[in-house]
Amino acid sequence: MKEDIINVVSQSVEKIGKNLDLTDLSVEIEVGMPKRKEFGDFSVNTAMLIANKIGKKPREVAELIIENLPQEKDELFNKVEIAGPGFINFYVKEEAIVNKLLQIENAGEKFGTSNLGNGEKVLVEFVSANPTGFLHMGHSRNAVVGDTVARILSASGYDVTKEFYINDAGRQMNLLGESVLIRYKELFGHSEELPEDGYKGEYVKDIASQIKAEKGDSLLQDSAEQASTYCRELAKGILLEEIKKDLADINVLFDEWYSEVENIHTVSAESEDTKLSQIKALLNSKGVLEEREGALWFKATEFGDTQDWVLIKSDGSPTYFLADIAYHLDKYERGFDRIINVWGADHHGHVSRLKAALRSIGLDDSRFNVLLIQFVRLMREGKEVAMSKRAGSYVTLKEVAQEVGADVMRFFLLMRSSESHLDFDLDLAKKESSENPVYYIQYAYARIGSIFRKAQEEGITQSSNNLALLKAPEEIDLVKKLLLFPEVLEDSAKSLAPHKVAYYLQELAAQFHVYYNKCRVVDENKDISSARLYLITCAQTVLGNGLKLLGVSAPERM
């Protein structure tokens, strides 16, 4: 629809330019959709933008533009008029709008998709929790947003890979191993205090019990290091499986599980050096390292960051930042055109240092984007659900998913802009009523299914032969809303903002419900009925496509 407006207006402007002998009249035609019906279906502010160049008042320029519109305007518009300071408002013919339904029907599941990404390879890395415990609510927002961004980019013509970076190296993992070992020893009556920042959750005891069941007391004979390593590796395997399962239960699936230990800290087949020592050498060759106080520093300040950072600690062990640089170099080397990381907002300070590091080794950091996700507060009965990570008592992803279901879980985590804090209202999430926006949308989809079943009983089938009969304001509004979907999807892809799709679906569902209450689809007049069935087929297609993008199911009946 908008393309039609752009098309006729630019033709007009071009003609004016020619007539007045103005060469640089080129201007981007911005098509707006007025909020108020009196201002028509579409409006254009072009006259105000080029008034200066022409040397006339905006309203006079608008007059000129209208005079020079091409002939086809008569087929498209009921009227075109000037308003306000110089807007041109277009009132589109109902028939021209309704005929666009054919595009939706033809495209079907593809309606809304685009080639915005032009096949570019994108890596979306998200969740990337270290496997030392279960995923909690914070992870769940990261998971759902990351997954949905990936779906939206796929639908927009990008070649997307979803990756989970398994943070399985370093101190945290060793602590996990030690914690499990202590619980294991407890089972044999050896009492020992957990370290200060050890893992206190019940699952640590469960894993210890499992080891006892499998290995008996044999670990007690091993050296502390051997035993702890065994515990660590076993716990890692178990927890990773739990993480995968929890994510799969909310429809989050990954293409790659990238282990830090295996890929960054281990010598690979094609090289005799680890990626970790390679990156160190590379940074060194760029002259961006410096030894100070027994540690090795990256001079990030030379690349615009506010401070320098340690890469190798004075005890000789690498920081995770060094591994992170190696990991991100690897992302570039794997040939991704765009690299998107989804991080919790508490990591925002790491963005500038990683970008600095990428620049220091000659990589284009504009291809690297970090999506920062703000925190989730779980609310029950109007109060925040207390979480204490220290005591090991936090609400897990699994608990909430089981309580409210995957559909509600996903939608609630998607319905706010990622950069806003999100209150997750458990009471609302469990309500099976109109208050719950998930059901509101799904109900619209199911209602359409119900109409089809009725139509089948009556022996009426849809047809595009009588679309001109669709002229009630409610149905025109519905069509217009449907036609907006590709634009919403594109906008959402450009801004990496899934909530825009969620909002759109609520508006679309609302428009459908209005229509349903106003216009009877299965009616005596078979011609109208067939046209209306055609319309609601399109509505169901768009609702379905949108829900699929969000990873939410679309039920045939409720």
Next chain:
RNA sequence: GUCCCCGUAGCUCAGUAGGAUAGAGCGCAGGAUUCCUAAUCCUGAGGCCAGAGGUUCGAAUCCUCUCGGGGACACCA
């Protein structure tokens, strides 16, 4: 102290590469069903877009400052 996010209706939030009289859901007060699912719809009340300056034809949106809420500023991850 430096940096990031936020401040819009009673509540939760959209709207921010500047557009016309600022939106939705919930909550509140009323109303609609002999007919495709009332998990729906309709009507109404409710606003100094935190505040103050600035930029211009035009600002919730851009710039500066102030105030308030959250977060980050490790030889942790």
